[in-house]
């Protein structure tokens with residue numbers, strides 16, 4: 001693990017600064033689109049909606065207050081933020097869904113009582129496989145535990161390579177469901193793991 005990397009939560013103050021905030025957003029957006037699983041490249045308004053739904057809404061504390069959060073991995077050295085990866089999430093998917101309905105969230109709504117929080121994580125392609133994703137999930141879990149949240153989940157593709165990553169991080173409740181022609185894999189983890 002690179003010791004020159006810092007794991008830190010993004011605050012309103014960070015984002016509110018006109019120049020530094022914009023740089024943070026631009027870097028998050030770059031990682032998002034480099035890692036997004038899009039069948040066809042999106043442009044214009046469609047691209048904006050896609051970005052809003054899966055990333056920038058988590059940064060909108062006016063809407064979600066402290067119920068959503070964003071933790072990043074960034075280079076400690078240099079003057080630029082140098083963001084290498086992020087993990088965004090919300091502590092209550094049931095509440096979040098009222099604002100952001102989408103099929104992968106609603107498909108598993110009966111499981112949101114046991115695994116209330118959800119996460120989205122992406123690392124820059126040049127920084128994958130270095131342990132940063134593990135650090136980001138660990139930081140998110142510590143945050144959720146401090147808030148007294150009982151469980152957390154992610155939704156991914158049934159055949160995604162990242163499934164072994166989540167399994168190693170104790171997302172051991174797994175269920176695949178289908179909506180139309182698409183299948184989704186739910187992976188849930190209780191915050192306090194009983195071994």
Ligand SMILES: CC(C)(COP(=O)(O)OP(=O)(O)OC[C@H]1O[C@@H](n2cnc3c(N)ncnc32)[C@H](O)[C@@H]1OP(=O)(O)O)[C@@H](O)C(=O)NCCC(=O)NCCS
Nearest residue numbers: 035121122123128129130131132133134156161162164165
């Ligand atoms: C999944 C991801 C967040 C893991 O972070 P990371 O820092 O690369 O992971 P770590 O180094 O802590 O752990 C390595 C594991 O991550 C996963 N991983 C690594 N690179 C990956 C990639 N390009 N795509 C998917 N999973 C990957 C693998 O499970 C890997 O274990 P393996 O080598 O035994 O297969 C990161 O690789 C990534 O952003 N991948 C692409 C986008 C993605 O899959 N996001 C999650 C959407 S649900």
